[in-house]
Amino acid sequence: AxxxxxxxxxxxxxxxxxxxLKCNYSYSGSPELFWYVQYSRQRLQLxxxxxSRESIKGxxxxxxxxxxxxxxxxxxxxxxxxxxxxxxxxxxxAQKLVFGQGTRLTINP
Amino acid sequence: DADVTQTxxxxxTKTGKRIMLECSQTKGHDRMYWYRQDPxxxxxxxxxxxxxxxxxxxxxxxGYSVSRxxxxxxxxxxxxxxxxxxxxxxxxxSDPVVGYTFGSGTRLTVV
Numbered sequence: 001a002x003x004x005x006x007x008x009x010x011x012x013x014x015x016x017x018x019x020x021l022k023c024n025y026s027y028s029g030s031p032e033l034f035w036y037v038q039y040s041r042q043r044l045q046l047x048x049x050x051x052s053r054e055s056i057k058g059x060x061x062x063x064x065x066x067x068x069x070x071x072x073x074x075x076x077x078x079x080x081x082x083x084x085x086x087x088x089x090x091x092x093x094a095q096k097l098v099f100g101q102g103t104r105l106t107i108n109p
Numbered sequence: 110d111a112d113v114t115q116t117x118x119x120x121x122t123k124t125g126k127r128i129m130l131e132c133s134q135t136k137g138h139d140r141m142y143w144y145r146q147d148p149x150x151x152x153x154x155x156x157x158x159x160x161x162x163x164x165x166x167x168x169x170x171x172g173y174s175v176s177r178x179x180x181x182x183x184x185x186x187x188x189x190x191x192x193x194x195x196x197x198x199x200x201x202x203s204d205p206v207v208g209y210t211f212g213s214g215t216r217l218t219v220v
Contacts, residue, residue: 044211102149
């Protein structure tokens with residue numbers, strides 16, 4: 001079964017502190033993993049796609065197939081990072097996405 | 110110049126009423142999706158369509174139906190709305206190279 005688990009519903013850190021949003025998945029095969037961000041009252045935006053290996057807005061995520069994890073990290077949080085973050089997976093070739101429950105990140109000044 | 114447009118943006122309806130949410134796209138993507146977003150549950154897939162003649166149920170299709178009128182249009186209907194269908198609904202399109210594009214969402218309240 002395809003499943004994405006984000007164990008933290010809420011995460012609060014201070015500005016300048018490191019951030020790690022956890023994501024674990026289960027999937028039989030080779031999934032594509034994504035992180036999406038949703039700022040207040042806005043549409044979901046793609047933040048990272050594991051196959052592109054990019055760093056967006058200072059965020060990075062490494063796919064760990066042994067631990068079936070795709071944690072999102074940023075070394076120094078900024079106030080504008082406050083948002084809802086969703087981890088998601090799909091099969092190869094942009095098939096239907098399966099989302100985690102989401103983590104609301106709050107960056108305190 | 111939105112790529113994926115959803116109408117209406119907000120809607121309040123009464124229990125038992127039929128309601129249609131519309132989605133249109135200018136991306137030229139064959140694949141379209143309807144998701145609902147609920148606090149603490151993330152986004153769950155209702156229906157998806159990989160081309161005009163292809164309609165598939167998602168994780169939570171009960172109480173919903175869809176129509177793919179054209180490549181660019183994918184409508185979601187609630188045949189008889191009930192309060193637990195109160196949610197934020199997102200339409201999305203996808204392409205294997207570009208990935209997903211989401212609409213701005215429709216906030217539906219069933220009273």
